[in-house]
Structures are given as structure tokens and as C-alpha cells.
Amino acid sequence: MSTRPSSACIVGAYEHPTRKAPDKTVAQLHAECAAGALADAGLARGDIDAYFCSGDAPGMGPLSMLDYLNLKVRHTEATDLGGCSYLALVAHARDAIAAGRCNVALITLAGRPRSEGSSGTAPRTRAGTPEAPWEAPYGLTTVNGYGMVAQRHMHAFGTTPEQLAWIKVAASQHAQHNPHAMLRDVVTVQDVLASPVISDPLRRLDCCVVSDGGGAVIVARPEIARSLQRPVVKVIGAGETVRHPFAGGLDLTTTGAAISGPIAFAQAGVRPADIQYASIYDSFTITVLLQLEDLGFCAKGEGGRFVADGNLISGVGRLPFNTDGGGLCNNHPANRGGITKIIEAVRQLRGEAHPAVQVKDCALALAQGTGGNLGSRHGSATLILERE
Amino acid sequence: MAERILPAPGITPETAAFVAAAREGRFVLPHCEDCGRTHWYPRAVCPHCWSTRLQWQPASGRATVYSHSTMLRVEAPFTLAWVTLAEGPAMLTNLVDPPAGGWHIGQAVRLRFVPAEDGTPVPVFAPG
Numbered sequence: 001m002s003t004r005p006s007s008a009c010i011v012g013a014y015e016h017p018t019r020k021a022p023d024k025t026v027a028q029l030h031a032e033c034a035a036g037a038l039a040d041a042g043l044a045r046g047d048i049d050a051y052f053c054s055g056d057a058p059g060m061g062p063l064s065m066l067d068y069l070n071l072k073v074r075h076t077e078a079t080d081l082g083g084c085s086y087l088a089l090v091a092h093a094r095d096a097i098a099a100g101r102c103n104v105a106l107i108t109l110a111g112r113p114r115s116e117g118s119s120g121t122a123p124r125t126r127a128g129t130p131e132a133p134w135e136a137p138y139g140l141t142t143v144n145g146y147g148m149v150a151q152r153h154m155h156a157f158g159t160t161p162e163q164l165a166w167i168k169v170a171a172s173q174h175a176q177h178n179p180h181a182m183l184r185d186v187v188t189v190q191d192v193l194a195s196p197v198i199s200d201p202l203r204r205l206d207c208c209v210v211s212d213g214g215g216a217v218i219v220a221r222p223e224i225a226r227s228l229q230r231p232v233v234k235v236i237g238a239g240e241t242v243r244h245p246f247a248g249g250l251d252l253t254t255t256g257a258a259i260s261g262p263i264a265f266a267q268a269g270v271r272p273a274d275i276q277y278a279s280i281y282d283s284f285t286i287t288v289l290l291q292l293e294d295l296g297f298c299a300k301g302e303g304g305r306f307v308a309d310g311n312l313i314s315g316v317g318r319l320p321f322n323t324d325g326g327g328l329c330n331n332h333p334a335n336r337g338g339i340t341k342i343i344e345a346v347r348q349l350r351g352e353a354h355p356a357v358q359v360k361d362c363a364l365a366l367a368q369g370t371g372g373n374l375g376s377r378h379g380s381a382t383l384i385l386e387r388e
Numbered sequence: 389m390a391e392r393i394l395p396a397p398g399i400t401p402e403t404a405a406f407v408a409a410a411r412e413g414r415f416v417l418p419h420c421e422d423c424g425r426t427h428w429y430p431r432a433v434c435p436h437c438w439s440t441r442l443q444w445q446p447a448s449g450r451a452t453v454y455s456h457s458t459m460l461r462v463e464a465p466f467t468l469a470w471v472t473l474a475e476g477p478a479m480l481t482n483l484v485d486p487p488a489g490g491w492h493i494g495q496a497v498r499l500r501f502v503p504a505e506d507g508t509p510v511p512v513f514a515p516g
Binding site: 131 | 392395396397398400402403427428454460462469470472480481482504
């Protein structure tokens with residue numbers, strides 16, 4: 001048994017198998033995910049005494065969902081850092097457990113952007129925000145925001161479209177083994193380069209899928225985790241931050257992972273070289289590359305060389321990543337990929353990933369997310385997880 | 389090729405003076421009388437020191453391209469960019485009138501006002 005202390009463990013994890021749900025409501029998807037995670041944990045509904053959610057939950061914070069789920073809780077929280085919210089919420093649940101505010105915390109995510117026709121090419125400026133009058137006319141969307149990030153990284157460090165393509169290639173190599181993945185066809189670097197440019201320099205195959213669905217995780221006190229019939233997955237490190245243009249002092253080639261990562265590594269007492277598996281948020285290929293640099297898996301500017309030649313492919317490269325196929329090929333429910341990053345890390349640590357992509361004796365994993373837009377303002381959250 | 393119509397920026401108590409100057413063809417930046425710094429996007433509270441003693445000052449309208457991305461898969465393709473103003477801050481904007489050979493980072497650009505869908509002048513940048 002490891003000696004690294006932890007005040008909480010992930011005891012339940014569930015990814016909804018649907019990728020298109022025109023006949024379901026968002027609340028229904030949240031509830032189906034909650035039930036799935038509860039069954040996975042082997043706990044009863046009445047054991048849940050805390051609920052955490054984010055901006056995808058319908059209604060005002062947790063009010064509607066607690067009512068819909070008919071849960072009685074003594075702690076609840078809604079935090080919106082975009083797609084990485086759920087990684088931050090795992091840490092917040094851990095802290096609430098350590099503070100004695102709860103024992104068993106449920107976190108859910110669900111949404112139907114595919115059925116509702118949401119797209120990365122639609123303007124994302126929110127009316128009523130202080131930045132809206134200064135950004136709304138210009139058509140900032142998800143894809144052109146990340147396009148500017150990729151353009152700047154290529155300019156500063158010589159990163160190439162071929163190197164970015166390797167990230168998609170690795171994800172597709174993993175997705176072929178996932179029966180639920182939206183895109184299961186293996187692609188090559190040439191396939192990625194032959195796909196149409198959406199917003200330069202990003203091509204269609206640099207972009208993640210738009211999928212309906214969701215996921216849930218359950219975080220519990222270690223004594224409870226050890227009483228259950230599943231491998232124990234401890235939360236041993238966590239960090240979070242928000243990064244933005246700093247009133248005009250912009251650096252598009254650095255993400256919040258440069259803050260959240262070192263905090264998580266210091267807490268866990270491990271180094272990037274110790275990590276056996278990494279879930280890395282992959283809204284776009286460039287998203288992965290920047291976070292790998294900022295987490296310290298390679299030096300700033302070296303990301304292109306690091307990801308090339310299959311280095312992220314399980315069984316081939318040095319750092320197996322997103323072995324479920326990630327957002328690039330498998331699933332990006334609610335346009336928020338954070339929870340699936342946690343779920344695949346839990347599968348790896350339990351030895352429950354697909355045998356073709358399972359990392360041998362996987363005992364230490366990292367899950368990293370960003371949310372919002374790397375081209376303007378974004379959240380970042382890092383988790384380091386260990387099998388006991 | 390379809391011309392993209394710029395959505396109206398909307399006018400708030402924090403943007404009214406900027407828009408009024410723009411209607412006269414003047415580009416102004418907020419300058420803090422306490423810390424001496426300027427910033428973008430403009431706020432009524434200085435983001436560097438939280439002072440409320442801000443004055444609008446004339447700015448050069450000169451900038452260089454920090455990064456850019458041209459959205460192609462839409463009816464009216466357009467170029468989103470961050471430019472670095474000569475006065476220091478980075479500004480999100482659109483680039484218009486692309487030079488032969490396309491946009492590149494470091495390109496010198498100059499501000500011009502174009503009308504949004506409701507006629508409000510909006511600053512964009514062109515080569516120059």
C-alpha cells in the first residue's frame with residue numbers, strides 16, 4: 001500500500017453510452033449518469049450527502065437537479081470553469097470531505113449539443129459579460145480562438161501541422177477499440193492534413209467531436225472507499241486556476257496548466273516523469289500540446305516534437321493519453337470534456353480500460369482539463385490520482 | 389463572397405465615452421492617473437491598481453499582429469486577431485483588407501472604424 005496520504009477517493013465512475021440523445025432531456029441524462037456512477041460504486045442513493053454540478057446542469061445551480069434527483073444533501077456547490085469544472089469539483093469534494101462537511105459526493109455532467117445543433121463555429125461571446133461589448137463584433141468562436149493559439153505557437157516555436165496531426169492519430173488509434181466512440185476509424189497524419197481548414201491553421205480533424213451524453217463520478221471518504229468491492233483510486237494532488245489576457249498582457253502559448261499543474265504535482269509529491277497515464281483535455285489538437293508543455297512533460301516549445309511519431313499511443317509511446325479516444329474521437333458531452341478525462345483515468349487505474357490500450361500496472365495517473373477559450377479566458381484544473 | 393455584418397457591440401456605462409469618441413473618428417485608450425498605466429479592454433476601474441481615476445487619452449491606432457485566424461467554414465469568411473497596440477496592450481479585433489500573401493504575425497497594421505449592423509463604429513485593423 002502506498003504511503004501517500006489522501007483525504008478522498010473516486011469510488012464511482014460512469015460514462016453515458018449515448019452520443020446522440022434527441023429523445024432525452026438534459027436532466028434525464030444527468031440522472032442516468034448519476035445512477036450509473038452509483039451502481040458502479042456499489043453505493044445506495046441514500047448514501048449521497050453532497051452534490052456538485054456546473055453550468056451544464058439545468059436550472060439555478062444545484063436547485064433543479066437536487067429536486068429532480070430527489071436527493072437530501074448537507075453540502076452542495078456549483079462552479080463553472082467551463083469544460084474542466086468537473087476536475088476542479090473532484091478536488092472541491094475532496095476538500096469538503098476533509099473538512100467534515102460530507103462523506104459521499106456526487107458530480108454529474110450532461111448535455112445535448114449535438115441534438116441542439118451547437119457548433120464550434122458559432123460565436124461564443126455571452127451577452128451581459130463585461131468583455132461582450134469589446135468582443136461581440138469580432139466573431140470570437142471556439143475554433144478561431146484556438147486557431148489563434150495554434151498560429152502563435154507555430155510562429156514562436158516552429159510547431160507544424162504534421163506534429164499537431166499526431167495527436168489526432170494517437171486518439172484514433174485508441175478509439176478503434178472503444179465501441180461507444182463516435183469516430184472509430186484509424187486516421188493517418190495525411191488524413192488529418194487532407195481534411196478541410198476550418199479556421200486556419202486548424203483543420204476539421206484537429207477539432208473534437210460534438211456529442212450528446214454525459215458522465216458522473218462519486219467521491220468518498222477513504223474508509224468508505226476501502227469498504228467497497230472496487231480498486232481504491234485516491235486523489236493525491238489537485239490544482240486549479242483561471243487565465244485571461246491580464247488587461248492586455250497577452251501570452252497565447254501558455255495555459256492555466258502552468259499554474260494548476262505544479263500545484264497538483266507538489267501536493268502529490270510526484271513528478272511528470274512518474275505519470276504512467278494522462279488524460280489531457282482535447283477540444284483541439286493544440287489544446288493537448290500546450291497542456292503537455294505547461295504540465296512539464298516536455299519543455300515549452302518542445303510539444304510538437306514530444307507528440308510526434310506516436311509518443312502518445314498506448315503501448316508505443318512514452319506517455320499514453322486519452323485511451324478512450326478522447327474528445328477528438330470518442331465523446332465531448334455538453335461541449336465539456338472534463339468528466340470523461342476523470343473517467344478514463346479511473347478505468348486505467350482500476351485496470352478496466354480496453355485490454356488493447358490498458359497501461360500495464362497503471363498506478364499513477366493524471367487528468368488535466370481546460371475550459372472556456374484558450375484564445376481569450378479559460379479555467380484549468382489538474383488532478384493526480386493513485387491506485388492504492 | 390458574402391460580406392460579414394459585424395454584430396452591434398452594445399453600449400454600456402463603461403463603453404459610452406469610447407463610442408462617442410469613435411463617432412468623431414477618435415480612438416482613445418483608458419489611462420490611469422494613479423498608476424500611470426493603460427489597459428484593454430477598457431474598464432471604469434483600473435485592472436492594474438483598482439483606481440477609479442481613469443482618463444481617456446488619444447491613441448495612435450498603430451499596432452502589430454500578435455496572432456490571427458481566418459474562419460473559412462462560414463458564409464462570410466473573416467479574420468479574427470489579437471493585435472499589440474503601440475501603446476502596449478493587446479486587443480482582440482478583426483483584420484480587413486489582407487495583404488497579398490496573407491496575414492503574418494508581426495505585420496504592421498493601422499486602425500480604422502467600420503460600422504456595425506446598428507451603425508456603431510467598431511475598431512478593426514488593416515495593413516499600414
